[in-house]
Amino acid sequence: MMLEVRNLRVSYPQRDGRVIEAVRGVSFSLGRERLGIVGESGSGKSQTGRAIMGLSAAGACIEAEALSFDGQDLLQMNEVARRRLRGSRLAMILQDPKYSLNPVARIGAQIVETLRTHRRVSTQEARQRMLASLREVGIEDAERVARLYPHEVSGGMGQRVMIAMMTICEPELLIADEPTSALDVTVQLQVLAVLDRLVRERGMGLVFVSHDLRLVASFCDRILIMYAGRVVETLDSGRLHEARHPYTRGLLDCLPRLDAPRHPLPTLQREEAWRHA
């Protein structure tokens, strides 16, 4: 198993003594497959991904019975070792390239920086690899785009740049946190196609975090549904219609459908019991 997570808890102690529990006991294991984590805001899905990467916000208290990548205990690791993993074996793609790319550095320079942080390559070779990575994500005009600044490219292209930057060191595990939520619908499909091809060709493990249940179901092999910091249901993506937990069913039902109008839309009746599923 590439990634092993057992009883992960992420909490934020507040100054007045309260503790905000973002993740309350999440467990799963991941091989070379695609796992989707679906939940609404406040479900803890993003916090799970960040805890694995070691990128939780300051003040986070992370505990787990097991949190290991390729047999290495992530919790016991010091920051130096964690940084060596990040970017080269474990990578993360964030939601909005507007905020996740450095606005004052050219695209090519940012990708090269990522590469040279983890690999010893000459300037020449770094440049060649950078251009190759841009072409891999479907940017034909790599030389031109490499000279641009992030604000000069569209959202879809920015996200592709982000993917190129995060996969240039050929990581084994990729965590994608709402990678297409900030994009237009048609662009979403293009970016997902790029991600799909890369994951398939390189045999990467993928954790796809999103609020969009249907999208995740169409992209991943397995899905975890999270609610209030816990996993309430685990499904194979082909078996979405067999979902049993009322929250999952509620999520599926409450979306308006083009071909089946329902007035009024069924709404979720949240049960207190779900918090302790």
Place this chain on the structure above:
Amino acid sequence: MTPASRHQAAIARVKKGWQAFARNRLALTGLMLIALLAATALLAPWLATFDPTQGDLQTTRLLAPSGTHWLGTDDQGRDILSRLIWGSRITLLIVVLVAVLAAPLGLLVGTAAGFFGGWVDALLMRLTDIFLAFPRLILALALAAALGPGIENAVLAIALTAWPPYARLARAETLALRQADYIAAVKLAGASSSRILLRHIMPLALPSLIVRVTLDMAGIILTAAGLGFLGLGAQPPSPEWGAMIAGGRAFVLDQWWVAAGPGAAIFVVSLAFNLLGDGLRDVLDPKGSE
């Protein structure tokens, strides 16, 4: 607890803000010191044991700090501590007057410039630039030459050079706020520009302005002291702290306490304002919690 009226909501909000502020020990210290300054100024007639303007040249000249004169006496035989106590009134007056004159002016000019844009912005900002170009002391000198020396003119001079940065700050805040949807919503409801400026934009630009003014206070006190030092502020025998330092300059090697007393007072009050301003910024910064 659900607030049941506007009052309750406002009070709850102030209470939360106070609790956040009070958690910062340094800021609380700053506040205490300033409260002490205010109390001293208020109770000066009862706290000062000696006459601040009249001293006995024969017996009490340049005495070192002792049991009777806690901070010693100056070259005119006056008790330094009593002078400091009375001088706190002047310091407080300067600080309050400058804040009351400069801050509202800066807020008004800045928000108007930021909101209306166009030629209004250009006009107001060039006006701001003109005043910004004057160094405080030079302007004070000019005013003193024109109107005569004195504490009122010193305050005026300081206020006239203090408002431009506030205008710039208010303008910057307004430019960002202007685009917000809630401003668009109230425009759609039919609000006039003045209503939007006064009731919706200014309250949002106010917090950072308050922080800025508080942090500026230290500089204002020092400038007033500098003016006093140059003889342009309060005139003798007024116990203004800066003038006291100037008076003690000649004796600083042998009778160090004459300058040290007022120097320490200025230092403590400036530090207090800095600490208070930092604490306020942590609490009032809207990007922080809300």
Place this chain on the structure above:
Amino acid sequence: MLEVKGLRVRFGDFTAVHALDLTVGEGQSLGLVGESGSGKSTVLRAICGLLKPAAGAVRIGGDAALPLSRRVQMVFQDPYGSLHPRQTIDRMLGEPLAIHGIGDADRRVREMLDAVALGQAFRYRYPHELSGGQRQRVAIARALMLQPQLLLLDEPTSALDASVQAEVLNLLDSLRRERGLSYLMVSHDLAVVTHLCERVMVMRQGREVETVSASQLAAAQVGQDYTRALMVAAEGFRREA
């Protein structure tokens, strides 16, 4: 209720909207669908007067004696940016009434909070104490305070979770039926738009591509390829085997 002819909106050299025509009848609703850059939000802002059009005529129905603000109002997209951070809900709802000198504010605010299914407990709270869905309800309440007949909706649910979106859509639906409102709604989501609107206009780069009825869209009876592409994209990703 709304008639727009030849609307053109320019930002400097860039033309965001080219010669657009549209109509919304009384009690009817029209959806504007398109991707980013299609100009759909710009159209809304030009109609209610937040933006000055370079050309074109906008006619809004209703009592001509009433000012524009009492005939058309807007619900904005971002629930986190459309409420004044330092004003209570009570103040925000009372502001439009105060501006127009409408009395009986207390009763009106109370009734409106009930109408959007937000309890009275929220009346004196500040926006940061409310969730996204609750804030959007406040935004809707605020828009309805002056009792306009035409409501402009700029992606009102795209920033909300799916379950909350369903509640807000239901609310908008029932409000329209109860008060006989007309809606002009912008969205990038075809399913959301067809839920609330009988007719849908597809926009692209500032121009109309086509206008179809919701039932035509549901039956995939569309004329233009672009519309078809949008519908296909809306169905989601198809994995290569």
